[in-house]
Structure formats: structure tokens, C-alpha cells
Amino acid sequence: MTKDSPALPPSAPFDVTDPGPRSLAELEARLARDLDLLTLPPVDWVPPRDGMLDVAIVGAGMAGLTAAFALRKVGISNIRLFDRAPAGREGPWGTFARMETLRSPKTLTGPALGFANLTFRAWFEAQFGRTAWDALFRIPRLQWLDYLTWYRRVTGAPVRNDTALTAISGDADGVTLDLDGPEGRQRVRARRVILANGRDGLGGPFVPAFWKAVDKRFWSHAHEPIDFDGLKGRTVAVLGAGAGAVDNAAEALERGAAKVYMLIRRAELPRINKSLGAGHPGIVLGFHTLSDERRWAYNQYIADTGVPAPHNSMLRCSRHPNFSLLTGCAVEAAEAEGDRLVLRTGRGTVTVDHVILATGFALDWQQRPELAEIARHTLLWRDRYVLPGHEAGEFAHHPYLGADFEFLERTPGEAPWLNRIHAFNYAAVLSHGKVTGDIPGISAGAERLADSITAALFTEDYDEHWQRLIGFETPELLGDEWTEAEDFQ
Template structure:
């Protein structure tokens, strides 16, 4: 056996031992904090009835489940992906590293031993942590898998939500497709932790409507980048995702990448970072609607620059070209490829990748048909000035402090309030505490506390009776002897 093989085995054993010690520390930390709380909800009589169901077992879903566990509430998580492929990290995300600073604690909910840093140092040591710049994407995916396992969260994979039933005011009916079989459950509370494309999907521009699918893909799709080796690629957009797919294509051997960016230049400052403080996370919901809209609309207008490192990952290739003032006017098929028409001229390529983000469209997802024209949106709640309009923001759900949907009409199903939107579209109502690493613990904690309080209120008769009939005696009657009457003691 070679020295390198022995070294690799030794490192692997050390990592396993380090993780085992960390997992023992997680258990100890929770014991020291007297967490999680004991179950206090009444038992469900129906095996298919659950207290809380969470749709989505990515970072947001896992954080919400753990926050509920700390409150003494068990949740079942359903995810359409196979085990270990929840969320985008090991599938459609293509960045080399996360964009957030490595020190952010993410979904740890103030448990130090649950942080990424603790997980990383347990395997690689403090020197490796100090040398780390940003968190590698696939290591973050591995960390989330460990988080799920060490907390023993109940994740049920290969469950695709196919429908919601809101007829019962006391619970929400859920229908899933699981390995081509239909499964139905119900839950008193449902958390929708379904990510960036919640209630919609990829934004597909009209200019590809008549272009054969063999010539284009959206960045959200699974793209065979190896098949793009030696081919000319155009990428529409100037976002972080545009940089990621461009770099991935170039690294796979693409003959060249033309980035088609409609703006005259990149924005230079990420304004969202300026909002990162505890006051913003805790106080955002209480801002007037006017202020919430002002913030979101301004950031959407100015836009967010792609990260420094992601941009350098593209520009280091001599066959990458940044075309500004180049919005796509139309695309035509020509011989074996396509031609993209822009104000800067024609761009002949073999394949087009759309890094055009997501669009919320309440009619686009059949599984959410029960919500169409029933959920109150920001367009229903707030009318901004003419120069501050934004159709996409107007389509976002107008949520309560508990992330719950609000009724659009007086006759909308009352069970809408049992659905909690812990997904990206909640950002406008509730702030940067959903789907983003910096605020996810704050959001999960707020969500769990609201749900705990609401369930207690609903079960108040049960809890009242439990108090009335509580029979664990503090005193047994043998702790003292009754005194002899005072007058007798004077004789």
C-alpha cells in the first residue's frame, strides 16, 4: 500500500472519529439546554393525520422541522427528490462555493455544535477552517445531510405533492405521488418550504417560444454540459446563475460563451448585504407595507451583482465574452444552430442557456390549484405609486407574521391559514429570513413559535382538562406532623 493510500485512510478515520465526537457533543448540548421540549400535543387518532407536514426537505424545511422539534412538536417532511438530493445543492446549483460568508451559522438555531464550522472542523481541523475562504457547494450539501441524520428528522423522499384539499377547516388534505402510487395524508398545519420557484417555475422568455427545445435550456434544468464541449454557447443574463452556468460550460470545454446582458453594466454593490443585522430580521415584519415595498422594489430595480469570485471564474477564460446592452430581440433557427439577434448584432451559436430566473405564476403548478384566486397577494393589499410598480412583486402572497396565507375573499377557505409559506416569495412580507443562509434560523424560530402558540390555542380545552386532572403530587403528606394546638402546649 502506498504512503498516499495510508494517508488517505488515516485522514478518513480521523474524520469519522471527529464526527462521532461532534455528534456526541450535539446530544450533550441539547441535554444541557433541556431540549427538545417533551411532546405536549394530544395524540392523533388517525394514523394518516399529522400535526405538521412540511413540503420540502431542503435547508428551509430542515430548519423548520428542527425549530418545531425544539418546541416539542414533531413534523414529517416530504420531498420529491431522492434521498440526499433535496434542494439545489447537488443538482441544479453550479457555483463552486456558496456566496455567503463562511462564518454564518445557517440553520443551527443557536446550537454551536450544529454549525457548519463545527462539522467542518471536526473533520479537517482548525487550520483548515482558517484557510477556508468560502464554503464549497458540495460540502454544504454534505453538511445538510449530516444535519438531517444527526437530528433524526423524519424525511420521506420520492413524495411529489400533487394536490391540496382545503375543504376541512380543521386540517389540510395532502395528496402525493410516491413511486407511481397515490398517498393521502392530512395535517393540522402545512409548511411549504419549496424554494426559489415556489408557486411558479423558470421564467421562459417569449423569444424561445418557436425555437426547438434541442437548442436551448433554462439554467434550472439538468443540462448535459459534457455534450456542450466544442460548441458555441450563449447565456442570457448577468446574474450569479449566469456566471455559474457560463463557467460550467467553459470548464466542460465549450468553444466559447457569449454572455448577453441587457444592462449597460453590472451593478457593483449588493444592497441586500446592507440589510443584514438583527434589527432587520426581528423588526422587518412590523414595517408598514409602503416601506417593505420601497425596499424590495428598489433592490429589484437596481438588481444584485454577480459575486466577485463567480465573475472571475468566467472572465479567466479567454473565450468568454461579456456583451452589455445586448437584450435578446429574437432567436431564429439556422441550419445546425441558432442565431440570436441583439442590438449589438447577430450572435450565431449552437446552444442557448436562459439564466432568466423564476416567475411566480399561480396557474402554473397544478398541485396548488386550490390556492388560485383564493390567496391574498401584494397586488390585492398594496397599490404603489405609478413609478414604483412591479408585477412580479405584486403577485407575491401577502402573509401574516406566522408566514400563513391570508384569504383573498370573505368566502375563501378558512384552512388557508393552516398553510405557512416558508419559501422565497415570503421575502416581501416577512423579510430575509426564508431560504437564505443568514436569516434562516430566525425565520424558522419565528415560524415554530407561532405554530406552537396556535396549536395550543386550538387545543385549549384539552390543556385545561390536563391541568384540572393533573395528579402528580408535590407533597405526599408525610413531610410534616400537625402541630398540637397552641393552648395545649402552654399547659
């Protein structure tokens, strides 16, 4: 506000005493009216092509659903989402995510795309009331999954579940998806493809080479099914310093493990979540415009400093007297001794029954054979820029994406279809920042992606749109609205 601007009124011009909808039915009616007032979604304007989707989306979790609704908002409805999980189990929330609550503040609007009546808060208050919302600390993990299931229904996302991508290829006209689902194997053609397949979208769990030589009966990765009930009365070691390590340690403690050690290589446990300092609109909307050097530096700094577990998650562990956390405690060797495993660490030796590797994910193309054609042709960050000293690091293997989240060819002309595929998953973080999977920036990322695809489809179909313009014959004037003068008078 400038010095010449009028002062704001002393009280808000809106009725903040409105209790809001008292049921999901009322909330959905309000959302429907919002869409009606805004004339959304608009009529589909893309010329149809026989046997061809306009957009195919691989993944129907939060990112895929948000991208789908963003596309429908701009009049692109010939889309389909494919997810390998059963309906209602998309994403990590009901599987390897083991936190009690989300780590994000409850007030973030997430995938709502600017619609107040599509927010988690609106969904929650419609069922439980404002008082319950005020008392809520953070969003329970499985309740977030329930919200996303509702979001899918009210936004009309056309999802085909239990359907896995087995291969992807393309040609000058589009992209071909090979899929395996309830109806068997099938082939789907699309003009554009969005990979909204999550944190492990271009890889999988990271398992250090050392552990691959250890008998698998002694260890599990945090991002795979774990028989926690089978750990009751046992001694467990959890390796890692992040939120995933804390969540898995807490799960083991709560299921009755006799002792849980959290072993951390770092000399100190990270305490400050630097990524919280990167959550403003400037970085959400402008990160992808930075130089390569600045984008890498931003991501590398956060990775090097480490992201700590949330306060409440750590308390979930430390309230148990049989929990121990040891820093500077890298595992140097592991040897089987009967039915137990002896770990030799930087702080001594400990014998455990099971180890949980909370070592996160790796961008590892070999774990994604269905993406072999992308891996073979795509431009990587190491081909354009690598921060000195990090030539062998994970970021070097990230795809170097274009301004529209699109894959780019390493060798121009070898795979001209590659830029028809958009990475709307974790692999985009180095090129675009956290707008493809994190709750704070997901709407901004989805809208930018939808705008880009809209422009691309219009440009490709320009000749047809030109002919539509030439052939448009709906008259505004019928000829009887005036009388022609005979001359000047």
C-alpha cells in the first residue's frame, strides 16, 4: 500500500462467522456452484484424434490428480490416469509412509488449485466442525488419503487402477504406453504423457552396496513392506537421520520391539529444516528461471545440511525408554551370528535381530526398466552442469528438464517424441524446485504444467484452429437491427 492508497476498513468486509457447510453434501454443492459461477470446466476445445488421448497421466496420487484437474480447468478433458495401486491406495500414504501426521502445516491449501471449497480444511470442517479444526495440530496421514480419495471423486478424475506401465516409446505424432492391468496387456496412445509417479518415479529405494551383500532376512528397506509385528520382543537398528528413520523407529517401538537403536552417520542430528525457508511464492514460481549453478546450489545446500524429522515425530520415539539414538555411528561391517546380526560401528559393536534401512530413494534408471527408452535418450544434469566435487552424486543423474517439465534429448534428433513426456515427479526438483510432489507448491506446478500443455496442443493444431476460424459462421447481427440510410442528410 502506498501513502496515497485508501486505508483499509477497520473490520474485514467478509462474514467470517459463517460456520460453513455442515456436511460433505453441502460442501460439494458449494464447490459445484463455484465451478458454475466461473464457467468451469470449459468446453473441450482440442480437436479429437482417433484412438489418441490428449494426455495420459501415469500415477493417480496427489500429483496426478492435481494435474488432471488443472488440465480440465483449461478445457482438456480427453485424459486418463493409470495407477498400479488399487483404488484408494494410491501414493505412499497407506503403504510405506509411517508418520502419524503430515509434516506440512495443516493450513497449506495443497492441491486445491485456488478453490477454497476444495481444500482439506473445507473437507475436514464439513464433517467435524470448526472447533475440531482449531484443535487439530497436523493432518493425520490416513485422513489425508481419505481427503485425496474425495478429491478424486469430486474432480471427476478418470482413473484406471491396478494398471502398471511396462514400457514407453514414441514417434513423431505421439507417445505409446504399454500397460498391464485387469484387462490384460494393452497399448495406449497419447499426444502428451505426464509422469506423476512419485518420489521413486525414476528409481527406487536406495540400498548401499554394502547391504546388498548381507542376507536379506536380516534387513528391510523403510520403503517396502515390513512385518513390524514380527519384531515384537526383538532388537532393531534403524539406519538414517531423517523423518523416515524416526517414523520407522517409532513404528517398531509401538509394535513392541524390545530395543530400538537409531544409528546416524552424521556427527550431529540436523535440527533446522532449511527447506522451510524456501516455501514462499518467489521460489515456487521463479525457481525454474534461475541459472543452472543457482538451481544446483540451492538443492545441494538443503541436501547437505539435512532435513530433520518433525518435533512431534522425534517425541514419538524419545518417549519410549527402550529407544537410543547414537550419532557418529556409521555401520562399518555386519556379520551373521546364528539368527542375529552383529554390527560393527564407529562407536562399538551391537547385536541386533533386524535392521531397517531408512536410506531414502535413489534416482536409478535400472530400477525402472519400463522407462528404458527415456533413460537411453534423455539429457541429464551431468551433460549440462555439475557442481564441482559432485560428479558421481545423485543430482548428476537427474534429468535436465525443459521449461515445461519436458524431457530433452541428449542427442538432438534421435528421439523427437521425448519432449512430449513431462516429469511431474520428484525427479523434477533440480530443474523446477519443489512443485511436483510437495504439498506447498503442487497447485502452482500443476497449473504451470497445464498451461504449457495447452499452448503445445494449440500450436500443434494451429491449422485446424485456423480452419475453424475461417469456417465460423454464427452471426452476431442478423441484418434487421438497422436501416441503411439512402444518402447524407
